[in-house]
Amino acid sequence: AQKITQTQPGMFVQEKEAVTLDCTYDTSDPSYGLFWYKQPSSGEMIFLIYQGSYDQQNATEGRYSLNFQKARKSANLVISASQLGDSAMYFCAMRELANTGNQFYFGTGTSLTVIP
Amino acid sequence: EAGVAQSPRYKIIEKRQSVAFWCNPISGHATLYWYQQILGQGPKLLIQFQNNGVVDDSQLPKDRFSAERLKGVDSTLKIQPAKLEDSAVYLCASSRFLGQGNTEAFFGQGTRLTVV
DSSP: OOSEEOOOSEEEEETTSOEEEOOEEOOOOSSEEEEEEEEOTTOOOEEEEEEETTOSSOOEETTEEEEEETTTTEEEEEEOSOOGGGOEEEEEEEEESSSTTOOEEEOOOEEEEEEO | OOOOEEEOSEEEEOTTOOEEEEEEOOTTOOEEEEEEEOTTSOOEEEEEEETTEEEEOTTSOTTTEEEEOGGGSOEEEEESSOOGGGOEEEEEEEEOOGGGOOOOOEEOOOEEEEEO
């Protein structure tokens, strides 16, 4: 089974509008972390935001916020006030803490295009 | 702090040739990962080191891929012989040991390999 599922291959958003990128995950580990990364066309992976499974509040980092719904196993990324520079691939990832490997599992990504 | 360094940035080789990639993680990061990212897909973990020991290499094609992390710092990933399907971006990432808190992985800029 897929550990991380991103069902939106591509998304478009008008500049200055908000956009939500979906992510669902699958784990039986009670302790895990959820991450979002941005990958521009230049190729580097840029860390955006982190949510721990025991965190009570949804994570926020500037214009990025994570809509964490634990019971539904979803961790959607919300980008507010979109900018042209937000056009990139976005990857959701999970790290299971009880798993001895502690590896990061990545989704297939969502390509976001911001329209002027 | 300096980021994850990778070299070379680009490499073109003929099939059946060999190639090596180098990675220098962030100082103090015990965990090092090598990922393969085929165009249009999410990163796939090839191998994970904890210091100089292998934690997970279950998805490494061991008949042609090898990796080492001598002295728990720098790492080298080798492909010998290369196949056309090895064309991808090879990403190196590092993170602090999980016992020091759940932290994100920091990625290098990647090596784009083209096998012709």
